[in-house]
Amino acid sequence: MKVLLPVHARSVRSLGEGLFFLLLVLGFTACTKDKDVVEPVQVEVAISYPANYKAKAGAGITVKLESTTGGESFTQTTGGDGKAVFTSVLPGTYNATATQKLSAADAAAVTGLFSQELTLNAAKTSLNINATENKTIALELAGTPAGSLLIKEVYYTGSKTPSGGTYFSDQFVEIYNNSDQVIYLDGLCIADVHGVSGQINPNSAPTDFKTDAAHVYLSSVWRIPGTGQQHPLEPGKSIIIAQDGINHKTDPAGNPSSPVNLANAEWETYNERPDNRDTDSPAVPNLERLYFTGGFDWLVPVFGPGLVIFRTPDFSKLEKAVIPSSPTLEPRIKLPVAQVIDTFEALQDGNSGGFKRIPVAQDAGFVFASGTYTSESFRRKTATTLNGRRILQDLNNSGSDFEKLATPTPRGF
Ligand SMILES: [Ca+2]
Ligand SMILES: [Ca+2]
Structure with missing residues (x-):
């Protein structure tokens, strides 16, 4: 809208000027209103496989567009060309995800690499979809066979003290045998993945290693001791x-x-230190500390940690990577994703997807608590029960595999 300035406006004071500003305000209001009318756009999501897979495009794959601000969520299935078309998407910020569950036979046919049940995942987070941006989105599905040892529950948020203070020494991780056979835990490692959990400070930035889908970068690493069959x-x-x-x-x-x-x-x-700041509980055996970059104990971020369990043939042979943006900090341990058994990822909130630290093929999503020191905990869902044994859900996606609990349930089942 054009606001016409009366010729004599400059000589007029009070009433005339007031009227002019009133017109100006009305004009802006009208313009803003026009712009608020948003048209849905058509979005095409193309699904592909990694170059080393046998198959090139898959039909019947479920693709989801989910608004990061709540509300809108769209689901479509790919056609024979590997494309899913969403005809009417309201402009906004979305996470785009795709999942494909494969039987052992299908996994062999699609990948040519794995011949066991496999879930493939792909995700792109915080995409700004509008009339000009992200009308076509490319997602590459990838995955590794589900582990039989799983992270079952993670309590990282910490608790409030009676006087309103904060307490974080009660964090724990529970690990579950999801298989039908005894597993020896000797040599199993657990570590937290480098990177902040979200926009915690104005200068918080996603991990520098975000673009390396072939490795996870570990801050501190602990190992279950043993000679091989001591800890069934x-x-x-x-x-x-x-x-x-x-x-x-x-x-x-x-x-x-x-x-x-x-x-x-x-x-x-x-965490043994000269000042004995970490208490050694005599009743509970200690993990081996293989690498440590933390403070006085293994405190994982109360805003949400990335965790991995893994086995590696020789820990001392793993490469150490300097953090490009913080070269003076201790380097991080560079672990090939092929050695990862299971992962868990929690971020600060639903909009923190850009801060993911674990590659999408290992963990397609993330969970988030309602806040720090809330005593909230995250526990893996049960997929089914077989002869009294629970089989826990493992789609390699923390966001869908875990549920938020108001209070932790260590060894609840
Ligand atoms: Ca102890
Ligand atoms: Ca301790």
Whole structure:
């Protein structure tokens, strides 16, 4: 809208000027209103496979566009050309994801690499979709066979003390045998993945290693000791790894408002230091500390950690990578994704997808808590129960595999 300036406006004071500004404001209001009318756009998502797979395009793959601000969510299936067409998408910020579950036979046919059940994932987060941007989106599906050892529950948020203070020493990770056979845990490693969990500070930036889909970069690494068959884990059973293996509710060094007693944890992360700042609980054996870049204990981000469990033939042979944007910090351990058994990723909030640290093929999504020190915990969903043994869901997607609990349930089942 054009606001015409009366010829005599400059000589007019008070009333005339007031009227002019009124017109100006009305004019702007009208313009803004016109711009608010947004037209849905057509979006085409093309699904492909990695170059080393046998198949090039897959039909019948479910593709999802999900608004990051809640509300709109669209699902489509790919046609024979590997494309899914969404005819009417409201402009906004979306996460685009695709998932394909393959039987052992299909996995062999599609990949030519794996001949066991496989879930392939692809994701692009925080895409700004409008009349000019992201009308065509390319997603590449990839995956690795599901592990039989799984991260079952992660409690990272910490708790509030009775006086409103914050407490984080009660964090724990539970690991579950999802197979039908005994698994020996000797040599199993657990680590937190380098990178911040979201826009926590104005200068928070996604990890420099984000573009390397072939490795995860580890900040601190712990290992279950043993010679090979000293620590069996029965099918359907789990172990707890505690930051501190104490009853956090009753221990004098604990927090009466903590939701957990971890005095019966199988393992704890004891960070031996000259000042003895980390307590060594005599009742709970200590993991081996292979690499450490933390503070006085293995505190994982209360805003949401990236975690991996893995085995590696010789830890000392893993490469150490300097962090490009922080070369003075200790380097991170560069682990090939092929050695990863399972992952968990939590970020600060639903809009933090751009901060993902774990490659999409290993973990297509992420969870988030409603805040720090909320006592909230994340537990893997049960897929089915077979002869009394729970088989937990493992689609290599923390966002869909885990559910948020109001309070942790260490060894709840
Ligand atoms: Ca500790
Ligand atoms: Ca101990």
